[in-house]
Amino acid sequence: MGAHMDPEEFRRNGYAVIDWIADYWTHLAERxxxxxxxxxxxxxLLPAxxxxxxxPFDRILADLDPVVAPGLTHWQHPAFFGYFPANTSGPSVLGDLVSAGLGVQGMLWASAPACTEVETVMMDWLAELIDLPQRFRSSGPGGGVIQDSASSATLxxxxxxxxxxxxxxxxxxxxDRRYRVYTSTQAHSSVEKAARIAGLGDDGxxxxxxxxKTLALRPELLRAAIEADRAAGDVPALVVATIGTTSTTAVDPLPAIGELCRAYGLxxxxxxxxxxxAAVxxxxRWSHAGVEYADSYCFDPHKWLLTGFDCDAFWVADRAELTGALSVLPEFLRNAATESGAVLDYRDWQVPLGRRxxxxxxxxxxxxxxxxGLRAHIRAGVDLAxxxxxxVRADERFEVVAPHPFSLVCFRLRADAAPAADIPAADARNAELLARVNATGRVHLTHTRVNGRHTLRLAVGAPQTTYREVDLAWxxxxxxxxxxxxxxxEGNRATGAPAG
Structure with missing residues (x-):
């Protein structure tokens, strides 16, 4: 041991790893x-x-079951309903394996031409699948790139x-001058983090x-905020609108927001x-009405599109505006292909230099x-939710507290579900309900706050999830x-779910 693994050793040990993953998936529902x-x-359990x-490799592999697997939250489990889905699939794992085996560094077209060109075409394929406007395709002034996450896309x-x-x-x-970013109170925390990294500070x-009711951004309040900042001499720079907020999957009114951005130059x-x-x-696709106003757009195939983390699909309508902000070309990266202007160098589309x-x-x-097949997967999730x-609605003790157009349901015990139903007591009951359900280890849900109230969240997305797991959760x-x-x-409920 200790020498480089030769191709035949890799082949033999690789088969063993694939077998372990396949067994893990086969018996995952039992965990x-x-x-x-x-x-x-x-x-x-690990040495100091x-x-x-x-x-020997077989000794390394043998430690996965006693050391790693028992300490996991199993995100691929059919009864994992927490956060958002972050699901992989067989084809995705195998694609990642090939990528790891090739070990290329795709910072420049010249450093790995196929890495760049396959990515460009895949982003165009995705744009077609979700019906993005033509200006986001690589054949025009825009184009797409894979970021590690939506947080990086926001940055x-x-x-x-x-x-x-x-x-x-x-x-x-x-x-210089004070620049401002606008987003809804329901937007992802990455907006605030991006502002911090960019030097705007929290108050930016x-x-x-x-x-x-809809939990969507109110355009009239956005207009008022922009006007107030302009009057104070500040520079409104960016609006981040959301299709499917993290908390409740609310959809911001893009047409109205887009008109404001166009009018004020944001x-x-x-x-x-x-x-x-969902737009596959x-x-x-009603949820994407108004996306034609966007200067940039992103979604995560690594959430609900069966592609393993990390894979955020990010598009810009004018790639020159993006590369103008991010491009730095040291002498050691200069090459004839880049200087010809005929290729894309994705290092200029992201914060890191390197890329897998x-x-x-x-x-x-x-x-x-x-x-x-992708449409069938999305539709199954919507149906299960x-x-x-x-x-939930059939049980008068509970309420669904937000629209659920996709595969997330936000619900809670009503405040009047027990005597002395003040709001703090109701919130405490919902928190205790979630804790007890999750303590069984049979399902996993998470929570949020909707209009200030503690709320449970059930997010469907795992490819193995069926009515059985949804009924079990209920x-x-x-x-x-x-x-x-x-x-x-006790006498006022109708579960609609089978016993067991």
């Missing part, structure tokens, strides 16, 4: 969704230091917006209130990290499933609620 071990349990001598959009708003002279708040972001970035995948289905061949897993997924929402929720409430309203 608890979340670990029971306390913090530090996994670390305690690295080995002096190399070990580079912020930098491009500030570059444009300042005419290329932006150096951060307090040195204006959080716009939302409609209490960059519009559309964050569709989760819900963008024509019947769900992430387009391979996307290529494998799109070819294996095809548009038809609809079933759960119907079960049985655990409603039975736990009965125990928590002391049997209140």
């Amino acid at each position: 608890p969704v979340t670990p029971a071990e306390p913090p530090g349990a996994v670390a305690a 230091g690295p080995p002096e001598h190399g070990e 580079v959009a912020t930098l491009a917006a500030l570059h444009r708003a300042s005419g290329g002279r932006w150096r951060g708040n307090g040195v 972001v204006r959080a716009i209130e939302v409609d209490p 960059w519009l970035h559309v964050d569709a990290a989760y819900a963008g995948a 289905c024509p019947e769900l 061949f992430r387009a391979l897993k996307l290529w494998f997924v799109l070819r294996w499933y095809g548009a038809e 609809g079933r759960f929402a119907d079960l 049985r655990l929720v409603e039975r736990t609620a009965t125990t928590l409430l002391g049997g209140a309203a």
Whole structure:
């Protein structure tokens, strides 16, 4: 041991790894969704230091089951309903394996031509699948690139917006002029983080209130905020609108927001990290009305489109505005292909210089499933979430508290589901309900706050999830609620789910 692994050793050990993953997937539903071990349990199983001598590979692989697997939250589990889906698939894993085996560095076209060109075509394929406007295709002034996450997409959009708003002279708040970013109170925290990294500070972001029913940004309040900042001598630079907010999957009114951005000259970035995948289905493209106003747009195939993390699809309408903000060309990267202007160098479209061949897993997924298979996957998730929402509504102790156009359902015990139902007590009951359900290890849900109230979230997305797991989740929720409430309203429920 300790020598380089030769091709035949790699072949033999690689087969063993594939077998382990296949077995893991086969028996995943039998595992608890979340670990029971306390913090530090996994670390305690590891030696205090690295080995002096190399070990046989079968011994390394054998430690996955006792050391790693019991300490995981199993995101691929059919009863994992937390956060948003972050699902992989067989084709994606195999594409990643090929990428890792090739080990190319795709910072420049010249450093790995196929890495760049496959990515460009895959982004055009995705743009066609979700029906993005033509100006986002590589055949025109725009184009797409794979970022690691929607957070990085928001950051580079912020930098491009500030570059444009300042005419290329932006150096951060307090040195030039004060620049402002606008987004809803429901937007992802990455907007605030991007503003911090860009030097705007926390007060550089204006959080716009939302409609209490739709939870979508209110355009009239956005207009008022822009006007107030302009009157104060500040420079409105960027609006980040969301299709499918993290908390509730609310959809901001892009047509009205886009008109404001056009009127005031602001960059519009559309964050569709989760819900963008839904646009592969024509019947769900209503959520993208107004995307033609966007200067940039992103969604995460690594959430709901069966492509393993990390893979954020990010497009700009004018790539020159993005590269103008981010391009730095040291002498050691100069080459004839770049200087010809005939190629794309994706290092200029992101913060890091280096980049992996992430387009391979996307290529494998799109070819294996095809548009038809991807649509079937999205529709299955929407259907399962609809079933759960119907079960919630059939129990008068509960309420669905936000629209659920995709595959997330936000729900909670009503405030009047027990005596002395003040809001703090109701919130405490919902928090306890979630804790008890998750403590079973049989399902995993998360929470948010909707209009200030503690709310449970059930997000469907795993390819193995069926009615069985959704019905199981509901049985655990409603039975736990009965125990928590002391049997209140026992005769006023209709679960609609099979016993068991």
